[in-house]
């Protein structure tokens with residue numbers, strides 16, 4: 011029997027609740043195949059700071075690097091908001107992505123027919139939406155130097171090198187080849203020099219993928235077009251900060267941020283995590299939607315382990331649970347037959363995934 015070693019980073023807030031459900035589903039689907047999971051838990055975020063004084067202990071990096079993949083919950087919370095920046099949970103997460111070298115964040119946004127009424131947009135606008143934001147994750151303004159602040163000024167630097175743009179562009183074009191072969195590259199080339207380089211380099215890389223249709227769009231227009239006509243998009247290629255914002259916007263197309271998974275890839279070890287944060291406002295109440303994390307586990311099976319049949323089973327189980335009217339509280343007002351807790355939703359999906 012094949013064994014996959016998975017680093018589990020539950021984190022803060024709802025992190026432990028949603029990871030437990032993803033593990034339930036993974037074990038359930040594994041029982042149908044000839045593999046099993048060995049999980050190794052590692053600390054990150056506020057919980058790591060409380061125990062070790064560091065939001066990202068070296069042991070967490072070591073455990074992650076010696077695993078087949080990392081399944082990650084969420085970090086952060088008001089308790090740690092006033093720590094010095096380098097001690098804050100969010101700094102640990104940025105450092106973690108950098109240490110692993112996961113430069114490409116894949117964020118699919120799919121509108122399930124069963125939840126067509128959950129979107130804040132009209133059904134006829136969102137029906138059939140199936141797009142993928144490919145976001146550069148370890149460069150751009152979140153990492154650029156110089157940065158700093160004094161009493162009267164704060165400054166950050168948006169910088170991209172040719173090599174950083176080339177590798178993320180290849181990711182986007184490769185993914186487009188497995189989908190409907192369209193890439194829309196998002197930038198602000200009318201104002202920013204860094205975006206002019208981005209546009210030129212993406213255009214050069216596109217020549218290696220003659221089957222893929224490339225278009226360019228300014229980020230402000232993209233924010234508007236996502237609401238006006240989201241079906242026009244297949245793969246959206248973005249830098250770090252633009253992708254951060256646009257993928258949260260795209261999440262509302264599907265009705266709840268609790269539905270959307272992500273994969274951070276590009277290095278030997280990938281990180282699979284929901285796009286939402288630690289939701290301290292609902293932590294410990296058993297009402298968080300575990301679907302984003304369960305779907306992240308499905309992405310892990312597909313992208314890290316090549317277990318596509320198992321991933322398909324999880325995706326089908328999620329769809330079935332929604333089709334049959336099971337909803338967590340965030341989606342309770344949308345055609346719910348039964349409102350269930352985090353753990354009940356995990357069990358329903360685990361049960362369907364094993365069939």
Ligand code: NAD
Nearest residue numbers: 084085086087267268286287288289290291292298299340
């Ligand atoms: P958030 O995503 O945690 O929550 C935003 C809203 O969405 C809240 O009302 C929350 O209750 C709801 N929500 C989020 N996930 C949900 C789920 N699975 N089911 C149901 N409802 C859900 O964003 P925030 O409130 O801006 O941030 C809270 C903390 O999370 C902060 O400390 C922030 O820095 C951190 N954060 C962490 C990550 C990460 O770990 N990758 C990402 C974003 C924010």
